[in-house]
Amino acid sequence: MGADRLQRQSARNGWLLSLPALILLFVAAMGPLVIIVVYSFLTPGEYGNVVWEFSLDGWTGILFTRDIFDGTLGLADAHLTIFWRSVKLSILTTVATFALGFPTAWFIATRPAQQRGLWLFLITIPFWTNLLIRTFAINEVIRVEGVLNTVLLWIGVIDTPLAIIYTDTAVLIGMAYVYLPLMVLPLFAAIDRFDMRLLEAGYDLYASRWQVLRRVILPIVKPGIIAGSILVFVPSLGAYVTPRVLGGGKNMMIGNFIELQFLAGRNWPLGAALSVTLLVIVTAALLVYVKAANRGSNPHG
């Protein structure tokens, strides 16, 4: 009985010990979110602050825009374009990083054990450089007088420079480059655990190379594909620097649109409402994705 009480006491002390960390986590994670949610229900101030007056304008502003002359609400096409572009580019980025990352991860996982470390190290090198600098490097490659166009013109593949910079394609290239390691690393971890002897079993049982990939490899490394896709899709949807530098300001994504509301637009409630919307889109997309990815593979739950 005494021992029992001691145990309970020690469990309580354990909680007490982790309390500072819990408080920090709660305040740091939930605090800003609460502020953002509260701000989204307030009225924009004159100089880019908020007035403590309840209003739903921030939320209606996501989809509708008020005509400046007669004050009627109309559907905000520009906002929808931005949402659509964000989702489209994020999905394309995920697909592109998977298409490039899967062969890369497979290559690394099939190297001799003592070489794998070196290859993984090479994959992580870009993390040493600031995101902004990497993005400007891509800018330097694909701009009209950039490396790519210079080389292609010089060897005579094209007559006029490719106008890639400041288009959705430029943003896609930039994001795929920046987020590629986030796809490669979880894929590598999954492929590394994959039992290569199953390939022989597949071939032995009349599967073609394509069938072995689709029916054996992909279902087994699926946890890695899911993890990599989440790691790429989530930051892509909120990307800010890349569309800013490579999209040239006019090809905005949600991140840039939010920034616009908080700074130049002086509409904090709208910016806050957009931020919450982004959070909801990400959560919903993840739920749908994970559910779809798990369907069929595991009938017992």
Place this chain on the structure above:
Amino acid sequence: MTEAVTIEARNAVKAFGQGEHVVRALDDVSIQIRKGEFFTLLGPSGCGKTTLLRLIAGFEMPTSGTILLDGADITDLPPNKRPVNTVFQSYALFPHLTVAENVGFGLTMQGRPKAEVSKRVAEMLALVKLEPMAGRKVSQLSGGQQQRVALARALAPQPKVLLLDEPLSALDLKLRKEMQVELKRLQTETGITFIFVTHDQEEALTMSDRIGVMSAGKLQQVGSPRDIYTRPVNRFVASFIGETNFLPATVVPGGVRLSTGDVVEVATTRPGAVTLTVRPEQVRIVAAGEAGAIAARVKFLVYFGTDTHCHLDLSDGTEVVARVQSPASGEAGIVEGSTVGIRFAPGAAQVLED
């Protein structure tokens, strides 16, 4: 009666490595495996038996030589185009599929209709007595059950040849004995040619119709278990399969003269120094000084239950082991340190070529 040949390897060579480090895992192996037989490739690890199996399966291409199936050259055919299935040492079951899906995998890949696949899967599961496990994940099965799934999976597409790569090595002794019987039953019931790879000589002797003994990338001898045991062609085969005695000898007219000076009558064609081999159970212990017996001294006895191993020294120190039936208790037996005579059963002694 000439039996139809299912699998044939002609001068198969498989070399690994480059330059000075070339290792010949298979060194000019030619073999014919008959339709419907249980053929065992036996040898120590690294002898090339698994390499030969992988050449037949199509996982490896021979450096030179050809592989034929029913007389047709299949050397360049990829594994998924060969009507040959493998039971892997590690089983290599698909962890993301159920037992039934594993068994049906080959049939599905062949594009057979769904109804046919599920009918065949049910048949195969019945054959290996795993019907209640159809919906389970393979990770929920015991080692012996996984083994049965691997067998059912490989047998389901009705291959012309089933290759088994040391499939019993991961099982414990009792289960291994059960599976040996099970494998033999499956082979008889399906009539499929089995090529079984093992390093376990007892397994090879009890299960096979014929055995191919391999060593150092070469096929040493092919024959029935009885042939291999009673008429080994060389020292390696004689020592790898069962226990045996080796006695240095010289060929003389009508037989060979042992190092002790005794002459043993045995058929031989080769003159010069040879090795005489005789199995322990073919060595008879007789009274010392009996006419024609070789004098020996009983060094020590090892009791094995049904029989007793007598370790004997000949007059020049050559050691010979004789296996005799253990005497009933109380009966006077052979005593350690006593002098006796030994004889070899007629026809039991063999002259080895090298």
